[in-house]
Amino acid sequence: MLIQTINPANGKIVQTFEQYNSNQVNEIIDLTHEAFLSWRNVEFSIKKSFMKNAAAILRDQKNEFGKTLTLEMGKPISQAIAEVEKCALVCDYYAENAENILGEEVIATDASESFVRFDPLGIVLAVMPWNFPFWQVFRFAAPVLMAGNVCLLKHASNVPMSALAIEEIFSQAGFPQNVFRTLLIGSSEVEEVINHPKVKAATLTGSEPAGKKVAESCGKVLKKTVLELGGSDPFIVLEDADIDTAVKTAITARLINNGQSCIAAKRFIVVKKVYDEFEKKFVELMNKVKIGDPMNPETELGPIAREDLLSELEDQVKRSVQSGAKILCGGKRIAREGFYFEATILANVLPGTPAYEEEIFGPVATLIKAVDEEDAIRIANDSQFGLGSALWTSNIEKAKQLAAKIESGSVFINGMVKSDPRLPFGGIKNSGYGREISHYGIKEFVNIKTVWIK
Structure with a gap:
């Protein structure tokens, strides 16, 4: 499957990218897992500073990023720039609120002390669509990273420039190497990534058939999914x-x-x-x-x-x-x-x-x-x-x-x-399940752990 940018305004090929092979993908997964082992222990204050940096980069370079979105999938430039600005908002929201949302929740029981804590899972795979090349990714990545997880992005094959730009934004923002990585692979390679034992969960925004396929693959290996599918x-x-x-x-x-x-x-x-x-x-x-x-x-x-x-x-x-x-x-x-x-x-x-x-x-x-x-x-x-x-x-x-x-x-x-960012987003029926953003979204990919003390 070709991974290339084609300008929909004129039908001309802008750039073609080489697809990653299995060895490259497995190496990235291993590196991302190694990054998780450290990232899960990083203080909220440090994660907050990195996420704030990402928001600043988005705002400072919104015009350049907007042009990339428009070039790759054709949305009007004013809407593309607004999308980039919205990504900065979701970064700010989780930078400011994640620590409070994920704080230990004390619950009175017959124990001398009992509470719920929210621990990260590890690598979360995101299979993302082309229609909002930045927003769909940042609304996933901001809460997942702030919760202490790490991210693998399999973006739509017609927006590779956006996918690589997002990886670079997190790198420039100061996030440790490999906590967010892009995989330039086709749809047929997704199941292999899901099956990797170091990948713990997956989220997909896209078509109903694509959602069913990811849900089926994750179901076979009992991995958590969130699906945001079509709508009418x-x-x-x-x-x-x-x-x-x-x-x-x-x-x-x-x-x-x-x-x-x-x-x-x-x-x-x-x-x-x-x-x-x-x-x-x-x-x-x-x-x-x-x-x-x-x-x-x-x-x-x-x-x-x-x-x-x-x-x-x-x-x-x-x-x-x-x-x-x-x-x-x-x-x-x-x-x-x-x-x-x-x-x-x-x-x-x-x-x-x-x-x-x-x-x-x-x-x-x-x-x-x-x-x-x-x-x-x-x-x-x-x-x-x-x-x-x-x-x-x-x-x-x-x-x-x-x-x-x-x-x-x-x-x-x-x-x-x-x-x-402040409100939960998702659907029912064939539009999928689970919720993104808000305090509900960040808790989709954590271990909601009960601690009971005699």
Whole structure:
């Protein structure tokens, strides 16, 4: 499998990298394990200083790193720079809070003293996707490192420059050699890494098939996993919603990262009383989206990350139309250099239609009319996925009650779904299990150890 950077804005190869062989991989694993034996005993104050250094490097070089992200996977440069800044935030969060979160928890029992402590496990393997090349890695690495673990990164094969840049950031920040290493390997080599006795756990952000494969491999050798998989997030608009604000947010929520986000709003479920108004304004704004070179700060929608993904997107739209969906705007590949697709809205999307059943990873919004509030919640839950969700209404008390009925890992009321270092992130159903970030995330990869003293 080729590991190379291809600029999706023009389809040209930027750089090709040699894949590591088994001997190289095993040597890195051994070195990383040796680093763990020392790192697990390092004081929080020292780990904090290194993590603060990483945050400073990210902020100081955000423009350069942003260009790397845009070059490799095509997101608009303004969003790429914002992603780097967000990585600095998660580094700061765990630098400031890890020691408190992982402090011994005293629990009164029949013992003279009993408490819970949180000990590191060792090497944690991260299998990460291309869509947020920095953020997905830093939201894993910051808590894992602060907990005293060490990291192996198997990044997506189309973002090797990002993968190596992250390794260098941790090195420059002062972290000991080999506590964070990148493995330039293909997907077929992941199971061999998981099977290595010195690798203790794995986390994956990516597709449902990839998640199942990693979970299966880890299950065979009884190793802990956290999976953050696909999503087909509902964006529910009730009749008392602020329609103008909802529509404006809907554009961003669907097109963020060129529509290639697991928590992007994908199914826009609108009650019939306000459906026509929402549809008209939604189409009007979608038609105004600025498509172009992602390095241009004014660009709002750039290319799809790879040509095979563009072909898959075209096929999903084509099959949906064949199943009865109606194209309200967009709907096809743009005839220009690179991997571009028009900003698209599909209506008349019924159960059984690909756009209803599948995750669509690209700038294609699915617009669905609901009879009423109850029907809207039913449609929202009529999905194999359960990652995020958004609910739009002026009645906050009602929204809180409805939040309990929505089958997802998060419900954002009158706002766009996003991840925040202070809040847990993850899904249910086919969107995966376990949680990342917040105090919940850092405890996923520790030994929660009971200590009982007579």
